[in-house]
Amino acid sequence: MSKKPTYTELEERVKRLERKVQSYEVLKDVLIETEGSCCRLQEASFEGISVCEERIILEANKAMATITGYEAQELIGMDILNLFTPEWRDFVKHNIDSMLDKPYEAICLKKDTTHIPVEIQGKNVNFLNRKQRVVSIRDIGERKQAEELYKTIAEKSHAGVYVVHDGKFIYVNDNAARYTGYSPQELAGKESLFCVHPKDRRRITENLRKALKDERSIPYTYRIITKDGSIRWIIETVSPVSFGGDKLVLGNAMDVTEIKEARQRLEELEELEASILDAIPHAVIGFERRHIIFANNAVEDVFGWTPEELIGKLSRVLYRNDEEYEKIGAIFYNLRDDQRTHAEEFPCRKKDGTGIISMMSASVIGKSIKDRKVVVVYENITERKKAREKLLEYHEKLRSLASELSMTEERERQFIATALHDGISQTMAVAKIKIESLQKEAESTHLTDPLK
Template sequence: IIIHNKGIVKDTNSSLAKMFGYTQQEMIGKNGVELFITNESRSTVYENINKNVAKPYEVMAIKKCGTHFPAEVQSRDIITETDDFRVTAIRDITERKNAESALSESEAKLASVLRSAPVGIGQVANRVFIFVNDLFATMLGYTKDELVGEKSRIVYHNDAEYEKVGKSKYQQIHKQGTGSVETIMRKKDGTSIDVYLSSTPVNHEDLSQGVTFSALDITERKHAENLVHKMAYYDSLTGLPNRLLFLDRLEQSMKVSERKEQQIAVLLIDLDRFKNINDSLGHHVGDELLIYVARLIESCVRDMDTVARLSGDEFAIIVEDPERCEKLAIVAQRILDAFLAPIMLSEHQTYSSCSIGITVYPQDATEGAVLLKNADIAMYEAKRKGRGRYHFYAKEMDGIALRRHELENGIHCALINDEFFLCYQPQVSLETGKITCLEALIRWQDPINGLVSPGEFIPLAEETALILMIDNWVLHRACRQCRTWLDSGYSEIKVAINISGLQFKQPDFVDLIDKVLLESGIPADCLELELTEGHLMDNIETTINTLMKLKDRGVGLAIDDFGTGYSSLSYLKNFPIDRVKIDQSFVRSFPGDDSDIAIIGAIVALAQSLDMKVIAEGVETLEQLEILKNKNCLEMQGYFFSRPCRFDDLKLLLDQPEPFHEYIECSV
């Protein structure tokens, strides 16, 4: 467009006329600024004309139809002998502005993503931080400005880790295009966090342009893994008198007390659930706990009192001071209170408790062995009443010891007279609504005493090795009943059987399984064996060998009560385990215990990373189901679905193709 120095249009091309919606004739003779430029932009145009600005500038233009659009204006003055005029080029920059707006919006969205992303994000080139998001900086205790421009070495404790991470990612990127590694990063305050680092080249053809990375703080996950981590084995001594020396000192003390007509007392201390710690953390940690307990007990009594370790997790004290014999309850309570403090074992914090039985010479017994036996009876009474307490011996407790003897004989008779029977509890898939497995649970119907709780006879059976006979009975009976179901058309049926640690350690255990499968005629994949976490950790090499033999036969393998111990992840990944069963103690704490929920999430993630399925036991409420489902645990069992059923009562469930579909719907 050519504009006279007074602003009047002298000439224009057809393109400009078309852009504004005029004919060329309509434009000539009109004031160009007032014709083409919106009121808001006219001052800008006049200012640039007065300043003779030659550079392009932006204004809002207006079409004949009244539509506003962004335009770029560039003018140049032309002076001739006869006239002065201005040649002006006007470009419609709507598309460019739209593109800029879209770019700005994308950049804003990207910035928002970088701010709100649940992981740290950044870019590194030549080992220098080019940019990082807020989360990455905050994760390490820095501001973004403190990191950008710095060598990435700043976030590592040492050169070795720094170089190891760089080398690992570089090798992976060359091989597969991306690289990921777990590392330990150094925060600004010098503390450490565990980080999962994943990197992708900015340009796969030119790695010198650097990489973009994401960094996930996995410190909490590592902490949860550490809860299931156990240390290696080692031996150590408590330095306390043994049983023989204790009995000798007890006899000497009794003789002195007899001459002086004084009392002495024996306190028998047994750790509660020590086997859980010993099996789960390892025997070396168990020995460490025993040493700790020895020092703990010694700190609660006087130097003149004898403290001894009698066997395993059993300790005893001889209290000779007649005045202190009057205050035995105070002494016992002091010991119990001392156990309330947390105990650090091989960098693991744990808790323990004990049960204490108390006997007094001469009223409870006049012989050392009998005095100790009576203390043992009193100690078991303390355990029977809830553990973590003390109990004085009383004559009527002899009946309890007698009951244990009767119970042991009763187990023998029950096996002979077929007094045991099995109940089955369904294990349910929330993905299909179907029963995935039936766990066989033993029950005992005593003809005289009625139904005997498994919690009463199973521990005794394990102590006396009768558990081997019980396990054999359960294996044969459950597999025969499974054959009956298969013959009745229930082709997808599968039974899970709990196996004791003692049975699993038998040298002919695999042969026993072969025999049971052969005699029952069921396929190996219809049988799943459940083993407790601690039993797997005893003699790792033998355990793996046994498991592999079972796996080769097609037998399913599950870890029962997972999470109650601290299995080593380095060993767990070597076990050919199909399923991990989360102990009901975690589920029972829902929904109040966030730490247990977090641990379950970690267990599920861990198991799935090892290609193992996860099932939670003890589910009793819809709320528990919801929490487990949110943690991606999709197999469950418990009273919420079904109580354990007798063989004949299961038909109602088995006849339904999806008996628990309703629970899936209510959990969505």
């Protein structure tokens, strides 16, 4: 016969039972609250949520009813496969049987027999030792329309558009394919870097990495090797997009080969122009609205300014005062449309304030002087001007000396002529006297006849 428990032992047992009851009550409250929270979450969800066992729907929220067109009570007891069109049921069944927990797409068959695209995701759970599957369904009709719209826009776009997943092309529009010389079908599934020039692949990989990290991507250029082996230049931007839970890379590209080649030719022409300008020994300065926009290296020899110091400055720094600055502006900026060049000798000023005389040859840039652009060649003719003035001075002195010499020669000729005339006259007079004297002597000595 078992021993009866004492009052103290009975009291202790009662207390333990009370504590257990209290714990059960707490658990019950928690369970009720949790169940209520789950119900509220299900009802508030925009996705259709159902709980299935052996594909039979046990529970369904309002969103599931809205998506399928059934009442929530009508859904309970249905085989979930009946919510999909016949051609999709085997696919959905396979995913359920294989316990796939990744999103996938199918076509839902609504109560009114209309079809809508949906995204499905399921997860198996154990509840009271029973295997159940929670299935969420999302109406992606609008998204599909947006995708179709985007695809249409991408196909109509003048830019190349492509989508990369796990480093491979999953979509390429006609323009992007045309850049490479391949068809969209040939590019689908290929590595996205397969046609990128080997020297540019590291940089492209870095841009893709940044895009997947949601870092900002700025436009960049790179080279591709086309199907026929030629090299083309591409400019593109990439950005991350989410689709079906995966991160994809969306690329927008344009073929800029012609622009790149034109820019290269322009750079070559600019280098040639710079070489020509630097070969000119005179200052060559370009102006736009009287501000200096370019200058060759010779400006330092002529004005004492370096090109870098002059660019951006008002042309006033080249002249001695405001009056002369306004005067030369009036001359150059009032040219007729048919008068594209003009030369003017004008005073200027060097950086150190020294005045110089320049021969300025201006030419209009553009179609008309109304564009307010001119290029002016400044030739420092100060020394030449001084030399010319000295030469004129020497010429004047020479003319004066020549005149004086001429006058001296004339005086000398007159003097000689006078001297000669006076000397001959005197000699003839003496000769006459002597002849007369001889005649007299002859007469006196009877020698007259022989003398006759």
